[in-house]
Amino acid sequence: MRKSLLWIAASGVALVAGQAQALPAFSTQTGQPCNTCHVGSFGPELTAFGRNFKLGGYTLQGGTGTPIPVALLALTSYTNTTKGVAGGAAPDFGTNGNFAVDQVSVFLAGRVNDYMGGFVQGTYSGVDKTFFLDNTDIRVTKDASVGDHDLQFGVSLNDSPQVEDVYNSTYTWGYPFVFSALSNTPAAGTLLGGTMAGNSLGAVAYGSLDHTYLLEAGAYDTQSPGFMKIFGEGYGAGAETGVAPYMRAAYETDIGPASAHIGVTFLDSRFNPTVDTNTIISSVGHDKYTDVSVDGGAQFVNNPVHQFTTNGMFTHESRRLDGTTALGGAMTPNGDLDEARLTGTYYYNDTYGFTASWHHLWGSRDAALYGQGNQYGSANGSPNSNSYTVEADYVPFGKDSSWGSPFANLKIGVQYTMYTEFNGGTTNYDGVGSNASDNNTLYVFLWTLF
Numbered sequence: 001m002r003k004s005l006l007w008i009a010a011s012g013v014a015l016v017a018g019q020a021q022a023l024p025a026f027s028t029q030t031g032q033p034c035n036t037c038h039v040g041s042f043g044p045e046l047t048a049f050g051r052n053f054k055l056g057g058y059t060l061q062g063g064t065g066t067p068i069p070v071a072l073l074a075l076t077s078y079t080n081t082t083k084g085v086a087g088g089a090a091p092d093f094g095t096n097g098n099f100a101v102d103q104v105s106v107f108l109a110g111r112v113n114d115y116m117g118g119f120v121q122g123t124y125s126g127v128d129k130t131f132f133l134d135n136t137d138i139r140v141t142k143d144a145s146v147g148d149h150d151l152q153f154g155v156s157l158n159d160s161p162q163v164e165d166v167y168n169s170t171y172t173w174g175y176p177f178v179f180s181a182l183s184n185t186p187a188a189g190t191l192l193g194g195t196m197a198g199n200s201l202g203a204v205a206y207g208s209l210d211h212t213y214l215l216e217a218g219a220y221d222t223q224s225p226g227f228m229k230i231f232g233e234g235y236g237a238g239a240e241t242g243v244a245p246y247m248r249a250a251y252e253t254d255i256g257p258a259s260a261h262i263g264v265t266f267l268d269s270r271f272n273p274t275v276d277t278n279t280i281i282s283s284v285g286h287d288k289y290t291d292v293s294v295d296g297g298a299q300f301v302n303n304p305v306h307q308f309t310t311n312g313m314f315t316h317e318s319r320r321l322d323g324t325t326a327l328g329g330a331m332t333p334n335g336d337l338d339e340a341r342l343t344g345t346y347y348y349n350d351t352y353g354f355t356a357s358w359h360h361l362w363g364s365r366d367a368a369l370y371g372q373g374n375q376y377g378s379a380n381g382s383p384n385s386n387s388y389t390v391e392a393d394y395v396p397f398g399k400d401s402s403w404g405s406p407f408a409n410l411k412i413g414v415q416y417t418m419y420t421e422f423n424g425g426t427t428n429y430d431g432v433g434s435n436a437s438d439n440n441t442l443y444v445f446l447w448t449l450f
Contacts, residue, residue: 026053027405029110031063034398034409039301039309041350041398042411042449044173047301048211048259051166055152055208057141058110058117068407071107076100077445079180083438086375089182090127098182101126102445105134116140118157127181132198132232135172137163146209153207160197161220161246161267164204169295169311170265172197175343175357176389176415183441184375187423188361188383190317190339191237192267192291196244199223199233204246214263216248225278238271238287238323239280257303262296273323285322292316307347315339321369328368335364337383353393361385370423372431375438379431382424391415408450415443 027034030053035041037050046054053060077100079089084096093100103126109119118138124131141154156164162172171193189195204218222240223233250263269289272282297311317337325333343357367381393413397403422436423429429436 026058026110027407028063028068029058030060033400033402033405035350035400038398039299039307039345040347040353040393041395042393042409042447044177045168045309045345046166046173047299052152052211054137054166055141055154055206055214056143057115057139057154058119059112059114059141061111069108069110071109072450073103073105073107074448075102075104075178075445077102077178077180077443079182080442081183081438082440083375083434085182085184091129093127093182100182102178102181115142125181130232133159134198135160135163139164149210151207151209152211154205156202156204156206156218158202158204159223160194160200161192161202161244162248162265163197164206164216165248165265166214167250167261167263167295167297167311168309169261169263169297169313170293171313174311174313174341175345175355176391178413178443178445178447179415179417180441180443183417183443184439186361186383186385187370187376187378188337188363188385190291190315190337191269191289192265192293192315192317193339195237196220196269198231199228199236200240200244202246204248206248212252214248214250214252216246218246219243220246220267220269229278234278235274235280237269237289238273239282241270241272241286244269255298258298258300260296260298263294265291265293265295267291271323273321273327273329275327281323281327284326287323288320290318305349307350308345310342310344312342313340317363324369330369331366331381335366335369337361337363350399351395353391353395355389355391355393357389357391359385359387359389365424374432375430375434376423377430378423378425379429380424384421384424385419385436386421387417387419389415389417409448411445411447413443413445413447415441415445417441417443 039045079098103123105123107121111117120136121134123134137158139156144151158164162170200220201223202220204216206216208214221243247266252261271287272280274280293315295313300308319335321330321333324330340360345355347353362384365381370378370381395411397409418440419436427435
């Protein structure tokens with residue numbers, strides 16, 4: 001109950017400030033077009049300016065327009081897979097060739113005062129037919145001088161590890177920025193990769209020295225059952241037995257016309273496991289997950305005509321699933337999972353974009369954890385999957401001279417994902433005749449923000 005009240009109070013500050021018109025959209029607040037903060041005029045990938053704006057608690061001013069505290073987002077799409085999804089891609093959808101309103105989101109975003117700002121996102125999923133509290137980051141921050149050095153420090157209250165992060169080589173803001181909810185995806189995933197997204201509450205203290213050294217430390221806990229029910233969330237991996245410590249460190253530097261960074265993230269969690277979405281069991285022992293992730297990237301974005309970015313990450317997760325094993329959900333408590341991703345993007349005139357990405361998962365076999373199932377399962381209990389994604393984008397707006405600036409933006413994209421391994425196999429990976437290539441996915445989307 002205390003955790004829910006804390007979260008409601010934080011969100012309430014943003015709501016009250018919005019009613020007082022102190023939370024305009026970021027563009028009208030700063031007086032900058034979208035391409036000042038975002039690569040490709042749309043985002044979410046941040047430029048150096050955008051990273052500093054976020055670290056500064058979203059408090060920078062400079063705009064002269066009327067403050068607008070609300071932003072709206074809509075994502076619609078068409079999905080087609082090589083074979084189609086057995087039993088239907090989702091309730092009320094067919095096995096293939098599906099059109100969908102993926103999501104509609106409402107944001108309250110911007111500055112509250114010189115020391116506080118943030119954003120609160122509420123999302124309706126047109127696939128799941130549910131409303132939930134989405135990515136949310138509320139900050140209290142301060143600038144200071146330490147000798148000849150500039151220091152930004154503050155605290156972020158957010159609902160998922162890495163929502164507070166400023167780099168697109170980490171999970172929350174990393175590629176793919178959008179993907180189909182109506183295609184089959186690998187069964188395995190790390191805790192840091194999103195298992196705690198939306199159902200957790202965390203406080204992270206941070207400091208950035210000279211826009212070069214970044215250090216963050218905090219902790220996350222599971223939200224109360226009542227609060228998760230209101231906002232459409234479930235326990236996921238389980239309920240925290242205490243708090244999960246979280247740490248992040250990064251180093252950024254300029255190399256000629258480019259900027260580059262390298263970082264490391266640590267998350268350690270202990271859960272009482274679940275037997276369904278909202279039922280936890282505390283009498284059989286807990287599950288322990290320890291994630292360590294190394295990431296890095298480089299940006300060549302000073303040239304307004306040709307812009308290149310690259311990002312990569314590697315994550316190792318070690319597990320001891322005593323609780324899940326006792327419940328029959330795993331064959332053995334000890335195991336691990338590794339994940340790697342490498343992405344490169346090119347934009348011409350902040351308008352035409354092309355992205356290529358490689359994604360690989362591999363780890364310990366477990367016939368219960370990765371069980372059999374038509375298309376969704378693994379015949380050999382392996383989590384190993386490998387895919388390549390290419391995407392072409394068109395962003396007509398988002399520049400200073402664009403139509404409707406800064407209130408209208410649009411991205412039209414075509415994305416294709418090809419699997420060479422899926423849930424432990426290339427051919428007949430599920431034991432009932434499915435091949436990895438059957439899950440190859442064409443995803444065409446229209447993403448609007450205004």
